[in-house]
Amino acid sequence: MDSDLFSRRRAERFAQLLGEANGGRRHRARSRADDQLTALVAVGRQLSANPPAITVDPEFRAGLRAMLLATAEREGVGASASAGGAAVPARRSAVTRWPVLPAVTARRARARGAILIGITAGAVAVSGISAASENAVPGDALYGMKRSTERAQLAFTSSDVSRGQLFLDFARTRLGEAAELRGDQVGYSDVLDDMDADTRHGVRLLTGAAVQRPDPAVLDRINTFVTAQQRAVGALLDEGTPAERERTRRSLALLDAVGKRSAALRAAIACGLPAPTASDALGPAPATCAAAR
Incomplete structure (x- = not known):
């Protein structure tokens, strides 16, 4: 065998x-x-329900961050390819040997490579590198690592409810980044765009799961998120340029729409309406109980 x-x-x-x-x-x-x-x-399941509390020593975080930034600058990590053409991949000689390997050996090597990538992604999610990048904002050398860690978390999550919750957590993270970028109109707007996209992804997964089960308890996650997020996003209106405040209001309008969609789905589930056939960026769009009578 x-x-x-x-x-x-x-x-x-x-x-x-x-x-x-x-x-x-x-x-x-x-x-x-x-x-x-x-x-x-x-x-x-026990680890998911009660994750161990992990704290990172501030001195270790600062030292590791400084070391990684220095390495990124020295090695040119994140630098664009030269204007003369695409960057040459490292270890070229190793790549050129692939075609002469037997087909079975190549398939096994690719499979093992995929396994190693998965293991590495899982390790990155809990490593000191991840801890060092958690406070990075767009423009920092470690911001790409921060977003890669988020993608790894999604890859290791199987259920729609868990993935939806992760997207809402990422939206909260984008909000924190936006607060650091006030005064940079382009950067501020781009981060809020990402925040709104994460919000839509998370809400669509959670509303879909709530209707499929059907289980209105799933909608509680959305309501909790909307309540806290509206308060935090609203605080951004206190400062900033007129353009930034206008962009912030668009995110608030999205959160208002999310809250209304959650309430409509909750009412539809309580009325025993059939699963909605129409959907949009926020997931299933139910009919009202009055319209169904």
């Missing part, structure tokens, strides 16, 4: 079971390893 294949199947089945435990789509297939993996799934 191919032990690599067996291990990969166990890992894939474990990911399926963990997704099911977190509210994801259930799979009909059963595996002989399910009984052995049940304990690991329980541990995974």
